[in-house]
Amino acid sequence: MIIEQIYTNCLAQAAYYIESEGEAAIIDPLRDYQSYLEKAKLNGAKIKYVFETHFHADFVSGHIDLAAHSGAEIVYGPNTKTGFKVTVANDGDEFKLGKIKIKVLHTPGHTLESSCFLLSDENGKNQAVFTGDTLFVGDVGRPDLLDGVMSKEELAAMMFDSLKKLTALPDDVLVYPAHGAGSACGKNIGKETSSTIGLQKANNYALKITDKSEFINTVCAGISPAPAYFFKDAALNKNGYTQYDEIVKKGNTPLTISEFEAYMAKGAVVVDSRIPDFFELGFVPGAINLGLNGQFAIWAATLLDLHQTIVLVCKPGTEEETITRLSRVGFDQILGFLEGGFDTWKDDHKKYDMVISISSEEFALDAKHNPNAIIIDVRKPSEFKDGHVKKAQNMPLDLLQQQVEGLDKHAECLVHCAGGYRSMMAASLFKKHGFTNVKNVWGGFAQIKEEEKIELE
Numbered sequence: 398m399i400i401e402q403i404y405t406n407c408l409a410q411a412a413y414y415i416e417s418e419g420e421a422a423i424i425d426p427l428r429d430y431q432s433y434l435e436k437a438k439l440n441g442a443k444i445k446y447v448f449e450t451h452f453h454a455d456f457v458s459g460h461i462d463l464a465a466h467s468g469a470e471i472v473y474g475p476n477t478k479t480g481f482k483v484t485v486a487n488d489g490d491e492f493k494l495g496k497i498k499i500k501v502l503h504t505p506g507h508t509l510e511s512s513c514f515l516l517s518d519e520n521g522k523n524q525a526v527f528t529g530d531t532l533f534v535g536d537v538g539r540p541d542l543l544d545g546v547m548s549k550e551e552l553a554a555m556m557f558d559s560l561k562k563l564t565a566l567p568d569d570v571l572v573y574p575a576h577g578a579g580s581a582c583g584k585n586i587g588k589e590t591s592s593t594i595g596l597q598k599a600n601n602y603a604l605k606i607t608d609k610s611e612f613i614n615t616v617c618a619g620i621s622p623a624p625a626y627f628f629k630d631a632a633l634n635k636n637g638y639t640q641y642d643e644i645v646k647k648g649n650t651p652l653t654i655s656e657f658e659a660y661m662a663k664g665a666v667v668v669d670s671r672i673p674d675f676f677e678l679g680f681v682p683g684a685i686n687l688g689l690n691g692q693f694a695i696w697a698a699t700l701l702d703l704h705q706t707i708v709l710v711c712k713p714g715t716e717e718e719t720i721t722r723l724s725r726v727g728f729d730q731i732l733g734f735l736e737g738g739f740d741t742w743k744d745d746h747k748k749y750d751m752v753i754s755i756s757s758e759e760f761a762l763d764a765k766h767n768p769n770a771i772i773i774d775v776r777k778p779s780e781f782k783d784g785h786v787k788k789a790q791n792m793p794l795d796l797l798q799q800q801v802e803g804l805d806k807h808a809e810c811l812v813h814c815a816g817g818y819r820s821m822m823a824a825s826l827f828k829k830h831g832f833t834n835v836k837n838v839w840g841g842f843a844q845i846k847e848e849e850k851i852e853l854e
Contacts, residue, residue, distance in 0.1 A: 447471045455624075511559075530574070
C-alpha cells in the first residue's frame, strides 16, 4: 500500500496518491493532471478513482481532465449535484482499491457535500482519514461559503455534529487534510501538513469544545471575508471548465511586440511573473508584478478578475509554469507571452517604468524630511495591529485597489509589507493607477522595526 501526500506550497494545498495492488486513487487533484498519470504509469498502476472531498473554492480541481484521460470514476459524497458525470456516494459506502478499502464519511459543515475518506488496510484496520476542508491541523474549515443558501451558524452546527465521526476514530489514525498554513480555507491552520486523530483531539481548539453553542460562536468569530474568486472556482468545480490542455496551448503562444501591444490595447492585463528584484529595474508600463517566488496564484486570483484576458511577461523558460499556476485558480483567458521577455521590450527601445526601492534607513529619512509622504502598510490588519510605523495607513493588499483613488497621486508614496513580496505587487498597482512617486521599502517591516530612527506604534 502506498499513501503519498503531494503538497503544493504556493496554494498551501495537499492532494493524495493512494495505491494498492496496481490500482490507484487520487484525492483532490490539482488542475494540471499529468503528474498523477505519470506517477501511476511509473508504478505500473491504473487510476481507478478520483475522490473529491467537496467543491473546492480556492483552486480548480483536476478531477474532470484526470478522469477523461485515465478512465477513472469521479466520486463525491452525498448532496452532490454536478454538470458532468460523477458517482454520488452514500454515507458509509466503501470503495475497494486493490486490497484496501476507502469508506465515505459524510461530514457537512464546510459545504453540504463535504466528505472525508477513511482508509483501512488489507486487515481492515483504519489507517488514515483524508479530511478535506472539514478538519485541518489545529483548525476546522470555514463555515461561511454558502452565503444565500445557509448561514455560517447553520453550517457550523452541522460541522459540530460531523466532527464527532472523526473524533470517534482511533487516536492513531493519520489525519491528512486538504490544506496547510497560508490557506484562506481556515482561520489559523497549523504549519504541519498531517497529524493524527489523537493529537488533534488534544491540541485542536475546535475539537476541545464540547458545547454546541460555544462551538458555533467560536468557529464563526473572526472569519475574514472570503476572496471573491472562491465562489467562481467552486462553480467551475461543480459545473465544469475548459480543458487544461487547451489553456496551456493558447497561453503558451509567443507574441511579437506588435501582437503584445494589440492585446494590451484591447484591454488585456499585463502580468509580469518575474521576481520583484528584477521587476523593479524595468517593466512594461501598467504591468502588475506577481512574482513566481511567492503565493503567485492566490494573489493573481485575489487581485484580478478570473475572466480577465491576460498577456504575460516572464523570465524566459518559466512561461508554462506561469500559465499552469494561473490555470490552477481558474484563469482561462491567457492569450500568450512576450517572446524573449522584458529584454525584448527594452531592446526595442520601448518606454518602460521602474520602481525605486529604498532601505529602512532611507525610509526613515524620507518619512522624517517629507511630512507629506504617504506611508502605506499593505499587510493584513492582524499584522498591522501587532505593530506598525507611526502615521502609516493600513491598506491590505487584497483591498488596495478599492482604496487608492482617495490618495494624492503625486505625493511620495512609501510602501511596505512584512518582507517585500506583497509591497512590490502593491507598488505595481500604485503605478498602474497613475501614482508617479512610488518607493518600495526593502525588507519590509522586518527591517523597519530594527531601525532606531523610525517611530513605531
